[in-house]
Structure formats: structure tokens, C-alpha cells
Amino acid sequence: MINNASISNPQALVGVSEVSDWLTIDEEHLKAFAHASYLEGDRVDLTPSRNHALGPQLVDGFLLLSLLVYFDFAxxxxxxxxxxxxxxxxxxxxxxxxxxxxxxxxxxxxxAEIKQKSPTRALVTLDTELEVEDSGKTAMVARWLLMLVDGEGEA
Known part of the structure; x- marks a missing residue:
């Protein structure tokens, strides 16, 4: 974990990496995501022959993308x-x-990169890869941008 002391020299953080714990994708969360994103049977046709060729157990890519936030908070x-x-x-x-x-x-x-945007804000670029257990394959690659804010400094 990166703390206050390392923020004083943000360039020293470039290259720091971390691997999360494993997370099981379950049916309950897939259904909740479908509901939250209006992908329900009464709104759109999700039959395998139409818009969902890989079957109903396929996890939506945007659900995978939203997991960046989960892993960040975890x-x-x-x-x-x-x-x-x-x-x-x-x-x-x-x-x-x-x-x-x-x-x-x-x-x-x-x-991957940290750019100081102001005395109290830094734009952090994270290179991320979502790995699938047992396959050794990457399911998603994304470059995520976070704005890190010194809340006390801005108060």
C-alpha cells in the first residue's frame, strides 16, 4: 500500500504493482448487474440466438470493468x-x-504514471489486467485513470 510519505515523491511510485485476492463471479451479482444496466428480458432480447451468443452464464464485459472499483476498495x-x-x-x-x-x-x-495536476491533486494511471483462474489467461486489459486528492490540503 502507498501511504502519505510516498505521496511527497510521487514519481517513486511509478512501477509499483499489486495482485488482488481471487473473486468468484456469482449468478446473483450477474443478475443484479443486468437489472442495474436494464438488460432484462422484458426490455431486450437476450436469447443465445440473438444477442447473447455465448450463453446466459457469460459475464458482461462492463461488469468486469466495474470490478476495478471493487478491487480498489478491497x-x-x-x-x-x-x-x-x-x-x-x-x-x-x-x-x-x-x-x-x-x-x-x-x-x-x-x-504506470503519476502526473501532479496541482499541489493537492495527482492524476494516477494504472495498467490493469483481469486474470481468470486456472486458465492463466487475461480476460480484460484496461488503463484506468484515478484522480488522487489531498482532501485536507484542499479544505
Whole structure:
């Protein structure tokens, strides 16, 4: 974990990497995501012959992308006392391998770049890869941008 002391020299953090614990993708969360994103049978046709060729157990790529936030809260790579970060955007997202309900995934992330935007804000670029257990394959690659804010400094 990166703490306040290391924020004083942000360039020293470039290259720091971390691997998360495994997370099992379950049916309950897949259904909740479908509901939250309006992908329900009474709204759209999700039959395998139409829009869902890999079957109903396929995990939506955007659900996988949303797991970046889960993994960040589960084990924060960047944490500062009195500070916070927020999602600034995502670049170069690719879904490279299907993931199905019941499979386990984990996130590999590395700090690729940090740009000081102001005395109290830094734009952090994380290179992330979502690995599928037992296959050794990467299911998603994304470059995630976070704005790290010194909340006490801005108060």
C-alpha cells in the first residue's frame, strides 16, 4: 500500500504493482448487474440466438470493468490520510477472454504514471489486467485513470 510519505515523491511510485485476492463471479451479482444496466428480458432480447451468443452464464464485459472499483476498495493501492480518489476515466479497454459465472478472477495492477495536476491533486494511471483462474489467461486489459486528492490540503 502507498501511504502519505510516498505521496511527497510521487514519481517513486511509478512501477509499483499489486495482485488482488481471487473473486468468484456469482449468478446473483450477474443478475443484479443486468437489472442495474436494464438488460432484462422484458426490455431486450437476450436469447443465445440473438444477442447473447455465448450463453446466459457469460459475464458482461462492463461488469468486469466495474470490478476495478471493487478491487480498489478491497485493497487500496493508493491511500492518503484525509485524502480520496475518484474515477477519472478509462483508456484502451479490451475484453480478451470470456468469463462465466462460477469462475474466479483477480486483478493485476501497476502504477504506470503519476502526473501532479496541482499541489493537492495527482492524476494516477494504472495498467490493469483481469486474470481468470486456472486458465492463466487475461480476460480484460484496461488503463484506468484515478484522480488522487489531498482532501485536507484542499479544505
Amino acid at each position: 485493497s487500496q493501492t493508493l491511500r492518503t490520510e484525509g485524502g480520496y480518489g475518484f474515477n477519472y476515466g478509462v483508456d484502451r479497454v479490451r475484453f480478451t477472454q470470456p468469463v462465466y459465472v462460477g469462475q474466479r478472477v483477480r486483478l493485476h495492477r501497476k502504477i
